[in-house]
Each structure stands twice: as structure tokens, then as C-alpha cells.
Amino acid sequence: MKKFKYFCLTIATAAIVSLSACNNTPTAEKPSAPDTNSTSTAQVTETTTHSGHGSKEKININTAILSELDKFEAKLGVPALSNKIQASRPYANPEDLVNKKVITQEQFDQIKDQVTVQEVILTGEAKDVDYMTKLGLMKGHLLVAQELLDKNLPKQAEPHIGHPVEEIYVDVEEQLNERKVKEFKTTLVGLQDLVKSNPKNAKVKTDFTASVQSVDGAIAVLPEAQRTKPGFVLQVINELLDSANSEYGAAIADGKIAAAIEYQDSRGFVLYANDLYKGISSQVAQDSPDAHKAIETSLSELTKVWPSAIPPAKPVKTPVEVTQLIKTIEQNSQKVIDKSSTQAQR
Amino acid sequence: MPNNFVLGKEQLFSRRQLLKLGIWGAGFAGTAALWHTLNAHSKSIVKVPPLEIAATNQAVKPMQMLRNFDYGVVKQENGRTVREFQLTAGTSVIQLNSAVSYNVWDLNGRIPGPTLRAKQGERVRILFLNNAGHSHSLHFHGVHPAEMDGIRPVSNGSATIYEFDAEPYGVHLYHCHIEPVTRHIAKGLYGMFIIDPPTPRPPADEIVLVMAGYDVNDDSHNEYYAFNGLPHYFMDNPIPIYQNQLVRLYVLNIIEYDTAVTFHLHANFFDVYRSGMTMTPTEKTDVITMGIAERHILEFAFRYPGKYMFHPHQDAIAENGCMGQFEVITDKPSQT
Numbered sequence: 254m255k256k257f258k259y260f261c262l263t264i265a266t267a268a269i270v271s272l273s274a275c276n277n278t279p280t281a282e283k284p285s286a287p288d289t290n291s292t293s294t295a296q297v298t299e300t301t302t303h304s305g306h307g308s309k310e311k312i313n314i315n316t317a318i319l320s321e322l323d324k325f326e327a328k329l330g331v332p333a334l335s336n337k338i339q340a341s342r343p344y345a346n347p348e349d350l351v352n353k354k355v356i357t358q359e360q361f362d363q364i365k366d367q368v369t370v371q372e373v374i375l376t377g378e379a380k381d382v383d384y385m386t387k388l389g390l391m392k393g394h395l396l397v398a399q400e401l402l403d404k405n406l407p408k409q410a411e412p413h414i415g416h417p418v419e420e421i422y423v424d425v426e427e428q429l430n431e432r433k434v435k436e437f438k439t440t441l442v443g444l445q446d447l448v449k450s451n452p453k454n455a456k457v458k459t460d461f462t463a464s465v466q467s468v469d470g471a472i473a474v475l476p477e478a479q480r481t482k483p484g485f486v487l488q489v490i491n492e493l494l495d496s497a498n499s500e501y502g503a504a505i506a507d508g509k510i511a512a513a514i515e516y517q518d519s520r521g522f523v524l525y526a527n528d529l530y531k532g533i534s535s536q537v538a539q540d541s542p543d544a545h546k547a548i549e550t551s552l553s554e555l556t557k558v559w560p561s562a563i564p565p566a567k568p569v570k571t572p573v574e575v576t577q578l579i580k581t582i583e584q585n586s587q588k589v590i591d592k593s594s595t596q597a598q599r
Numbered sequence: 600m601p602n603n604f605v606l607g608k609e610q611l612f613s614r615r616q617l618l619k620l621g622i623w624g625a626g627f628a629g630t631a632a633l634w635h636t637l638n639a640h641s642k643s644i645v646k647v648p649p650l651e652i653a654a655t656n657q658a659v660k661p662m663q664m665l666r667n668f669d670y671g672v673v674k675q676e677n678g679r680t681v682r683e684f685q686l687t688a689g690t691s692v693i694q695l696n697s698a699v700s701y702n703v704w705d706l707n708g709r710i711p712g713p714t715l716r717a718k719q720g721e722r723v724r725i726l727f728l729n730n731a732g733h734s735h736s737l738h739f740h741g742v743h744p745a746e747m748d749g750i751r752p753v754s755n756g757s758a759t760i761y762e763f764d765a766e767p768y769g770v771h772l773y774h775c776h777i778e779p780v781t782r783h784i785a786k787g788l789y790g791m792f793i794i795d796p797p798t799p800r801p802p803a804d805e806i807v808l809v810m811a812g813y814d815v816n817d818d819s820h821n822e823y824y825a826f827n828g829l830p831h832y833f834m835d836n837p838i839p840i841y842q843n844q845l846v847r848l849y850v851l852n853i854i855e856y857d858t859a860v861t862f863h864l865h866a867n868f869f870d871v872y873r874s875g876m877t878m879t880p881t882e883k884t885d886v887i888t889m890g891i892a893e894r895h896i897l898e899f900a901f902r903y904p905g906k907y908m909f910h911p912h913q914d915a916i917a918e919n920g921c922m923g924q925f926e927v928i929t930d931k932p933s934q935t
């Protein structure tokens with residue numbers, strides 16, 4: 254730990270500021286920001302609940318993924334606006350886009366009827382990307398859990414069997430029902446209980462297989478055409494890599510991998526991102542050879558960071574280097590995604 | 600007699616706002632600290648000794664967080680006072696001692712998270728952004744509708760808004776509620792949430808102490824314990840308070856994995872306001888048992904100068920970092 258200079262706050266009794274006006278009503282409560290406008294969240298809802306007369310779907314700027322935000326980027330013609338919107342989260346209300354200087358008032362006026370901070374029901378491709386991403390994260394957890402079970406490390410595998418239920422399942426439950434996927438929470442919870450209490454039981458293997466099949470089955474309800482479309486799959490890949498990036502950063506302390514769980518999480522996400530890319534790589538190579546080259550190179554560089562499910566003694570790359578690689582993949586994916594969405598619009 | 604401290608003519612600026620201006624100023628909505636002092640009885644003196652605070656870029660700042668309250672940004676909406684708070688979950692590494700560093704999840708770059716403070720009946724709005732990799736959430740103790748209960752995961756990179764009325768008054772808390780909750784709490788996603796009563800409590804030197812444990816090897820057992828984030832910190836850096844000054848401690852036990860701990864104060868007894876939900880003390884003692892997430896207001900004043908320890912009387916826990924001391928400074932008589 255570094256030692257820093259000392260601030261010495263000498264506030265002796267004599268030096269203390271005294272306030273003469275004692276009968277103050279709490280005027281001190283004035284907000285420091287000049288925005289005393291009263292756009293409450295409730296009001297925003299009211300103006301937005303008109304449905305069914307061709308009004309555009311709303312996008313929640315607090316939660317939307319990049320490709321959804323691209324709609325604003327395209328409409329306003331502001332380069333990298335999507336990233337800028339994400340970077341300025343959280344927003345208390347749509348007007349915060351202006352208050353936080355993400356866009357100008359004039360620009361806001363052009364998109365304001367599509368912006369919300371309320372929970373939105375996703376539709377169309379955004380909904381599928383969201384669904385697939387959540388299942389993809391589950392896959393990542395299970396991939397690394399499998400590796401650890403194979404290494405006869407059930408104790409280390411257990412949290413990764415737990416994460417899909419604990420962190421993800423509730424978030425996707427509604428969609429599973431809607432898409433008529435048989436619930437598999439019970440399967441996952443049963444597996445976790447078993448690994449905790451009786452990891453040597455032969456049933457672990459069969460239950461594990463059943464869990465993986467459940468997730469695969471849930472993914473399979475997405476139309477084949479969607480699951481093989483580069484522009485779609487790349488959105489999912491980038492979401493997975495984004496999580497991997499945060500987890501990897503959280504795994505490292507003092508130049509060592511201090512948190513094995515977070516290291517393993519990030520490994521699982523990258524493994525599955527790789528799997529997904531394999532399925533579309535020849536198509537990307539054909540349609541966008543340059544982007545493909547950049548993505549492929551960065552992905553293989555990235556994969557080296559996780560040589561095994563057991564963390565290496567010394568990190569292969571720093572979090573900054575990992576972020577850089579992931580950014581490169583994201584930027585090149587964007588080219589492919591943009592291309593495929595313009596094609597779709599034709 | 601702990602009561603002569605309130606007599607005086609000037610209204611004193613609490614050291615807290617100066618601290619805020621000096622160190623925290625940039626990051627926090629400042630104005631509000633005034634409110635407390637102003638609302639407090641106007642003819643009173645709260646004496647708070649000068650503090651020597653090591654500036655650090657660590658996420659743990661035990662001394663700074665002692666008297667630091669986040670009152671949010673106040674807005675008037677439809678004739679109501681709304682306090683808007685912003686909490687961002689992130690990741691950082693803290694140094695528990697010279698040999699042990701530990702990855703934590705922080706809130707606004709801090710562990711424990713900021714002590715949020717509102718008044719009963721106000722509207723509270725919390726903008727929560729998760730930049731910490733896993734899914735997380737913020738679950739507030741208090742009374743609110745189910746949708747605002749904060750058990751739904753907020754995925755990495757996204758933000759959500761929790762909004763509810765501040766009720767009832769008391770010392771509450773907030774914490775992440777993603778399973779395993781033990782790990783999500785123990786790695787740092789928690790903080791104190793104070794709702795002040797409609798009639799302010801008498802002026803006092805108000806101090807926040809949060810007891811927490813660190814399970815550094817993921818074995819569901821704490822290796823280290825701390826007040827306000829850093830093991831042993833207040834043993835090496837005693838908390839200065841004035842002799843005969845009423846001290847109001849806001850104490851929270853958020854030690855996971857151990858069923859309960861006590862809070863014990865040396866050479867004194869304190870008045871207990873259970874969960875901070877009463878205006879009159881419910882008991883007087885020098886050891887109070889606190890289960891996980893239990894919190895109370897404890898009031899006392901020291902008659903004699905000197906150093907006095909405080910710690911859980913589970914002495915193993917104390918010796919692994921959960922102990923500290925007050926340094927009682929002589930109250931120089933300023934008038935004849």
C-alpha cells in the first residue's frame with residue numbers, strides 16, 4: 254500500500270464556521286444541479302403508454318445493448334453514440350441524455366419519443382439477442398464447470414453450476430415460458446445440490462448432461478436462420494465478451510489471479526464465444542474478409558489468456574490488454590452487424 | 600453528565616461538511632450535509648475534534664466514512680421532495696494488511712458503500728448501475744412495494760432505478776441480493792441507509808461503524824474482520840471524540856458466515872435505540888448482541904479522557920481485525 258501525504262484538517266473549535274441565521278427552513282436542500290424541472294418518472298410513463306397507433310418501440314437507455322442503441326446513432330448520425338450512451342449510465346429520466354451532455358437538446362427532440370428509462374418489453378431481434386446472451390452466459394458457466402468436474406474439482410465447479418440459477422434464470426424465466434421451453438431450474442438446482450452434497454455420485458454426470466441439454470434446447474427454440482446469421486451471433490458474442498472482460502478485471506489483484514471464480518467465469522464466456530464464432534466464421538470471412546481477419550486474430554489472442562480452468566501462476570495478459578482485444582472484436586463486429594442490418598432493411 | 604454539551608450560542612458547522620468539501624467534495628452531492636445541522640436544534644454545539652486523515656486511493660477509507668453521509672441530490676417533483684442517489688457497482692482491490700490483497704466489489708469506489716441518508720416521508724430514488732461483471736442488485740431494508748425489493752438481477756453494464764418512500768425512520772441497510780448472498784455481501788456490496796425521524800434527534804457527534812468480515816479464500820469462513828473496511832485500522836488510528844460530548848453511533852453488523860457478534864464498549868455504558876426506530880432508549884448496556892444485518896443507534900459520552908477500545912466480545916473475531924478505539928480528548932473549559 255502506498256503512503257500518501259496527510260491532509261490535516263484542523264478544525265479547532267475557534268476555527269469553526271458559525272451560522273448566524275438559526276431559523277433556517279431547509280433552504281440548504283436546493284439541488285446543486287440547476288434542473289428543478291419536475292419530469293417525474295411517473296409522467297414519463299403516462300405519455301408513453303399510448304400503444305397501437307404506430308408509435309415506435311421504446312428503448313430503455315439504462316439497459317439496451319449496443320445494437321439497439323445503434324438506432325439512435327443511425328438516426329442522429331453521431332459516430333460512436335451507442336457507446337457514449339452506455340458510458341453515461343445511469344439515467345434517472347430520458348432528459349438526462351441532454352443533462353449529461355450525451356446529445357444536444359435538438360438531437361434529443363428527434364428521438365425523445367423512443368427513449369425511456371422504464372422497463373420495456375423487448376421485441377424483435379433485440380429480444381432474441383437478449384435471450385440468447387443469457388443462455389450463452391449459462392453455457393459459459395457450465396462449460397467451465399464441466400472442465401472442473403473432469404479435473405475432479407467438484408468444489409470449484411459448484412459455484413459455476415450455481416451461477417446460471419442464481420444470477421440468470423429469473424431474468425430469462427418469462428421468456429422461457431413465452432417460448433414454451435420446459436422449465437429447467439429444477440434440473441439446475443438439483444445438480445447443484447448433488448454436487449454440493451455428494452459430488453462422487455454417478456448421477457452427477459447424467460444430471461450434468463441433462464442440464465446442458467436443457468440450455469441447448471432453450472437456445473434451439475430460436476429459428477435456425479437467426480442462430481446462424483453473423484449479424485445476430487456477433488451481437489451475442491460481444492455481450493459475452495463484455496461480461497468476460499469485467500470478470501477478468503475482477504479476478505486480478507497485484508498482478509496475480511486472486512479470484513479464481515471470476516477467472517473461471519470469464520474463461521467460460523470466452524470459450525463459448527469461440528464456439529459461437531466457429532459457427533459463423535466462414536460466412537463472415539466471405540462477406541467481410543477484413544473484419545473476419547481482425548476478429549479471428551483477436552479471438553485467438555484472447556483465448557490464450559485462459560490456458561486452463563485452473564488459473565496460471567502469472568496472468569498471461571493484463572486486464573487492459575484484454576479490454577483492448579475485446580474492443581477490437583467489438584469494433585469489427587459492428588461493421589458486420591451494420592452491414593447485415595442495412596441488408597435487412599432493403 | 601452527558602448533557603451540558605448542548606449549551607452554547609453558536610451553531611457550529613459540523614466537521615463533516617468540511618471533510619466532504621475537502622476530500623469527498625468532488626464526487627458527492629454536497630449541499631445536504633448542512634440540512635442536518637440546520638435542522639438540529641439551533642442553539643447547540645456539537646464538538647468534533649480535528650481529524651488527521653491519510654489520503655488514499657484505496658476503496659477502503661475507514662476514517663473518512665466515519666462521519667460521512669450521502670444525502671443525495673434533492674429535487675422537487677410534483678410537490679414532493681425526492682432524494683436521488685447514484686450507486687455504481689465496480690471492482691477494486693483492497694489491501695487488508697501488508698501481505699494480503701483482496702478483490703472486492705465496491706459501490707461508488709467504496710467499501711462499505713456510501714451511508715445514504717434521507718428523512719422519513721421523502722421519496723427516495725436510487726439509480727443503480729452495475730459495472731461489476733456478475734449480475735448484482737440492491738435490496739433496501741424498509742417498507743416498499745415488491746417491484747422495488749431489489750432481488751431481480753441487474754446484468755453487467757446495465758442500470759436500474761429503485762424508487763420508494765423513505766419509511767419507517769431508523770437505521771437500515773442496503774445490500775446486493777444475488778445468490779450466494781453471503782459472497783455478494785462479503786465481497787463488498789452493502790451500505791447503511793439511515794432514515795431520520797420527522798423530529799430530529801438531539802445534536803450529537805454522529806459516527807458510522809460497520810462491522811464486516813472477509814472470506815479471502817472462498818471457504819465460507821472469514822479470515823479477517825474489520826470496522827469500516829480495514830482490519831485493525833482504528834486500533835492504529837483511534838477515533839478522536841471529545842470528553843462529555845454526546846456520541847451517537849450508528850452500528851451495523853454485516854459479518855456473513857458468523858451467526859452473531861456483540862458490540863462492546865470499554866469503560867462505559869451506552870443507551871440502545873433498537874434499529875434506530877425509537878426516540879427513547881430501550882436499554883442501557885455495555886455489550887449488545889447483533890445478528891447479521893442487525894443495526895442500532897448507541898449513545899454515550901465519556902467522562903474521562905483516554906483511549907477506550909470497542910470490539911465484538913467474540914474475541915477471536917476482534918483479534919482478527921474487528922477492533923478499534925476511541926480517543927477521548929479533554930474538554931477544555933472555554934468559559935469561566
Ligand SMILES: [Cu+2]
Nearest residue numbers: 735775777783
Ligand atoms: Cu451481487
